[in-house]
Amino acid sequence: MEWFSDADYWLGRLLFQRGLAVVYFVAFLSVAAQFRGLIGERGLLPASAFVARVRFVNAPSVFHLHCSDRFLAAVIWTGVALSAALAAGAGDAVPLWASILMWLATWAAYLSIVNVGQTWFAYMWESLLAETGFLAIFLGNADVAPPILVLWLLRWLLFRLEVGAGLIKLRGDSCWRDLTCLYYHHETQPMPGPLSWFFHHLPKPVHRVEAAANHLAQLLAPFALFAPQPAASAAAVFMIVTQLWLIASGNFAWLNWLAVVLALSVLGTGATSRTLGLPAAHHFSSPPTWYEGLVMAAAVLLVALSYWPARNLVSRRQIMNASFNPLHLVNTYGAFGSIGRARYEIVVEGTDDREIGATTVWKEYAFKGKPGDVRYRPSQIAPYHLRLDWQMWFAAISPAYAEPWFPRLLAALLDNNTEVLRLIGTNPFREDPPTYVRARLYRYRFTEWRDLRATGAWWHRTLLGDYVPPVALPGRTTAPRH
Incomplete structure (x- = not known):
């Protein structure tokens, strides 16, 4: 023994x-x-x-x-x-x-x-x-x-x-x-x-x-x-x-x-x-x-x-987070080999307007953990894991990380897919699904002490442009005005 x-x-x-x-x-x-x-x-x-x-x-x-x-x-x-x-x-x-x-x-x-x-x-x-x-x-x-x-x-x-x-x-x-x-x-x-x-x-x-x-x-x-x-x-x-x-x-x-x-x-x-x-x-x-x-x-x-x-x-060509066998035994690990200097976030919005114009009102979907509303203080999630929220961070870095699931996410929102909507924090279209959804890319920065005290905002955000322009399910809307 x-x-x-x-x-x-x-x-x-x-x-x-x-x-x-x-x-x-x-x-x-x-x-x-x-x-x-x-x-x-x-x-x-x-x-x-x-x-x-x-x-x-x-x-x-x-x-x-x-x-x-x-x-x-x-x-x-x-x-x-x-x-x-x-x-x-x-x-x-x-x-x-x-x-x-x-x-x-x-x-x-x-x-x-x-x-x-x-x-x-x-x-x-x-x-x-x-x-x-x-x-x-x-x-x-x-x-x-x-x-x-x-x-x-x-x-x-x-x-x-x-x-x-x-x-x-x-x-x-x-x-x-x-x-x-x-x-x-x-x-x-x-x-x-x-x-x-x-x-x-x-x-x-x-x-x-x-x-x-x-x-x-x-x-x-x-x-x-x-x-x-x-x-x-x-x-x-x-x-x-x-x-x-x-x-x-x-x-x-x-x-x-x-x-x-x-x-x-x-x-x-x-x-x-x-x-x-x-x-x-x-x-x-x-x-x-x-x-x-x-x-x-x-x-x-x-x-x-x-x-x-x-x-x-x-190895000089060290890889991180790789499994060498399908049972995930004796893996290689690593984290944050590179650090981003700027934070990008995708904000998903929808509208129930039949046509898109200058007066269209867009309503924002809130996720359970990732930054969205600038006045929403980041939450303690771990050790629980919000997988969609985590993947949204990667999608904001590069559209390559968004395939093929992100287009399906937008389609699910347009269809009010209840299973997918359970992954979302707040659905602004509880009764009827939106006619259009879009995704916009923002840069987020933490506020300073004086801003937090004055406004209650934890973040500043700056719009960079459309991540995905407005999309709709076929046959549900008329064509948008340009």
């Missing part, structure tokens, strides 16, 4: 498993509330059309067996129930084999969603949750001490997450090297939070300290994860502090929370238990032979798959 497991990490495992289950719970809930409008039968990118053209081997998913809104809902709500049970400690209340099956079913359910989620599920926190969830399958429960191989693989994952993000910054935008990126980032990030305005207005020397601390957390501290205790725990705590800073400054889905959860697995029980006054670990039974074999087989597989992301880390 001594060569296979280490009882000193029972607390780190406990915190990791409970935290991961909570992240799973939030992730499944966010899908439950949004899937019909995104990938449902009347959604913007239906999963049924995707599985009809993509082979199972390229996107493994239970939805290749059957794909309907009812079946999607069944799988999603099963994931909600399993993750809630695991968060409540059910994994420790059942035999080891049953605990493994619970974690396996939760992972398989979420992976199945990610692999048919297309654009909406193409971001790093989805792959990170899939990879982390796979490792959790083999971590055991209260019957056995945590297996050393899985503990080291968790550190390897945290190392790649942090170092990958750090290297992509150094190799990318020059503002990371001269420590000026935070002059812009809090204003131009995809989904500002309620404190982002205040972070943006911190003095520039503080922004430079932020950037320097980011480099320490992502390029130096990760190497200490492989050092003896208490150095490894100290590095993990430093990473947790920097992640909490990121959580306070913006909305990045569950990315930062999952990084915190991974760091918790590094904490050694000895010093932590004494500091918190926790009891020592109870006696663990010897792990079954079948369990030892399962863990070792998984470890061999993951070490072999680590070749590609390890090579990517040292």
